[in-house]
Amino acid sequence: KNEVEQSPQNLTAQEGEFITINCSYSVGISALHWLQQHPGGGIVSLFMLSSGKKKHGRLIATINIQEKHSSLHITASHPRDSAVYICAASMDSNYQLIWGAGTKLIIKP
Amino acid sequence: EAGVAQSPRYKIIEKRQSVAFWCNPISGHATLYWYQQILGQGPKLLIQFQNNGVVDDSQLPKDRFSAERLKGVDSTLKIQPAKLEDSAVYLCASSLATGVYNEQFFGPGTRLTVL
Numbered sequence: 001k002n003e004v005e006q007s008p009q010n011l012t013a014q015e016g017e018f019i020t021i022n023c024s025y026s027v028g029i030s031a032l033h034w035l036q037q038h039p040g041g042g043i044v045s046l047f048m049l050s051s052g053k054k055k056h057g058r059l060i061a062t063i064n065i066q067e068k069h070s071s072l073h074i075t076a077s078h079p080r081d082s083a084v085y086i087c088a089a090s091m092d093s094n095y096q097l098i099w100g101a102g103t104k105l106i107i108k109p
Numbered sequence: 110e111a112g113v114a115q116s117p118r119y120k121i122i123e124k125r126q127s128v129a130f131w132c133n134p135i136s137g138h139a140t141l142y143w144y145q146q147i148l149g150q151g152p153k154l155l156i157q158f159q160n161n162g163v164v165d166d167s168q169l170p171k172d173r174f175s176a177e178r179l180k181g182v183d184s185t186l187k188i189q190p191a192k193l194e195d196s197a198v199y200l201c202a203s204s205l206a207t208g209v210y211n212e213q214f215f216g217p218g219t220r221l222t223v224l
Contacts, residue, residue: 004151033212035215040220042113042115042200042215042216042217042218043152043200043202043215043218044215045212045213045214045215048212086151088151096154096157096165097154097213099151099152099153100151101149101150101151102149102150102151
């Protein structure tokens with residue numbers, strides 16, 4: 001069982017819809033990262049959070065430490081949001097990132 | 110600020126050939142990472158450097174993969190000889206230092222196809 005699980009694996013939605021991507025982890029973490037990867041492109045860090053909620057533009061990330069769960073939300077989704085969204089955990093014991101498998105998001109116009 | 114640079118962006122080789130990838134991290138970043146990302150999976154850390162020293166190479170297949178960061182700045186990753194299962198995107202990332210709160214910045218990646 002992967003220590004970081006994401007759902008759904010694939011998500012297709014219409015432009016304007018509210019999007020939620022979930023991430024659950026089974027280890028003690030110091031920080032949870034959300035990253036974005038466009039087809040053929042590199043990875044961009046969106047958020048790094050260890051508690052509560054962060055917002056950047058139309059993106060919102062939340063984390064519940066007790067439930068070992070984080071969500072990434074996209075409001076008023078747009079076709080340019082189409083990408084793979086990956087959550088990754090920084091563990092308490094070391095500096096390495098434990099990666100989820102990613103959620104492939106497609107926003108149709 | 111310039112980002113992490115990688116070259117080449119794409120490479121196609123036949124199995125048993127050799128290949129090398131180059132990475133130039135963000136200026137001033139002490140820590141450099143090489144990841145392998147197979148299609149449909151999350152990135153897997155191959156090796157991590159702190160300046161010119163290796164911090165972690167536990168997942169590097171040392172019989173065929175090697176990496177160096179001689180002057181503590183840019184780095185090369187080599188595969189010799191390549192196998193079909195090495196087809197993947199090789200990502201380089203850098204961070205200011207090592208630690209759980211140090212954000213990693215990623216390059217565009219090198220997509221390797223082994224035929």
